Amino acid sequence: MCMHICNYARMHINMKTLAIISQKGGVGKTTIATALAVAAESEGKLTAVFDLDPQASASFWHDTREAQTPAVVSIPPARLGHVLKAAAETGCQLAVIDAPPFAKDIAYEAAKNADFILIPTRPAVLDVMAMTRTLELVRHYARPSAVVLTFCPVQGREIADTEDAIAQLGADLAPVRIHNRVAFSRAQQTGLTAQEFEPAGKAALEIKHLYDYTCIQLFTGTSEIGSHD
Numbered sequence: 001m002c003m004h005i006c007n008y009a010r011m012h013i014n015m016k017t018l019a020i021i022s023q024k025g026g027v028g029k030t031t032i033a034t035a036l037a038v039a040a041e042s043e044g045k046l047t048a049v050f051d052l053d054p055q056a057s058a059s060f061w062h063d064t065r066e067a068q069t070p071a072v073v074s075i076p077p078a079r080l081g082h083v084l085k086a087a088a089e090t091g092c093q094l095a096v097i098d099a100p101p102f103a104k105d106i107a108y109e110a111a112k113n114a115d116f117i118l119i120p121t122r123p124a125v126l127d128v129m130a131m132t133r134t135l136e137l138v139r140h141y142a143r144p145s146a147v148v149l150t151f152c153p154v155q156g157r158e159i160a161d162t163e164d165a166i167a168q169l170g171a172d173l174a175p176v177r178i179h180n181r182v183a184f185s186r187a188q189q190t191g192l193t194a195q196e197f198e199p200a201g202k203a204a205l206e207i208k209h210l211y212d213y214t215c216i217q218l219f220t221g222t223s224e225i226g227s228h229d
């Protein structure tokens with residue numbers, strides 16, 4: 001399958017791995033994973049999404065998608081390390097791991113293999129509690145990570161409260177808020193991402209900013225893991 005993903009001459013490239021992890025369900029993990037993967041592909045990075053979720057949402061999204069790229073591969077979590085290594089060897093430049101909710105062991109596996117981790121979190125009390133559990137497991141492997149606020153309302157004190165909670169937990173916060181926007185869900189109905197569905201829309205701009213921030217973390221950082229070679 002990885003030969004299919006990275007059907008290029010074997011080359012020596014340092015692949016980077018981004019994991020999207022949250023123990024809470026429905027916080028936008030798959031939406032962010034697929035949108036960032038499409039953003040990477042559109043700027044010329046050979047990219048693959050590794051779908052660790054038994055619900056296979058990212059894979060279903062790809063099934064409805066006209067474009068073949070980015071590749072989405074549904075794999076058993078136990079094979080992640082091996083599959084990432086193979087992807088790196090065949091020229092993949094960015095691997096995006098879409099982790100499932102409520103699955104601590106799988107989240108550990110994703111965190112272990114990641115160069116950078118995004119933790120999507122809604123600005124709501126129960127989500128902050130779930131974020132705390134996710135932070136614990138992310139810190140187990142001491143990987144760089146940041147919380148990204150999703151489903152943000154346009155106004156309301158929830159955002160400031162959640163940002164305070166994140167600061168108190170000593171977690172980094174991505175300097176980009178993903179708002180609650182219909183473009184995200186409408187795009188998925190036809191296997192698109194928000195930036196493809198509505199290129200000049202606000203959702204597209206948010207994804208661009210999140211992608212730019214993520215690239216800085218992944219490609220200009222000092223992460224040890226990531227060469228996978």
Ligand SMILES: Nc1ncnc2c1ncn2[C@@H]1O[C@H](COP(=O)(O)OP(=O)(O)OP(=O)(O)O)[C@@H](O)[C@H]1O
Nearest residue numbers: 025026027028029030031101151179180181184185
């Ligand atoms: N920022 C957003 N604004 C509006 N709708 C969104 C946003 N992000 C995601 N959605 C929608 O919310 C639903 C859940 O999103 P998504 O599947 O990405 O979450 P998830 O964290 O991957 O869920 P799960 O935990 O089940 O894997 C989807 O229908 C998606 O289209």
Ligand SMILES: [Mg+2]
Nearest residue numbers: 029030053057
């Ligand atoms: Mg998902």
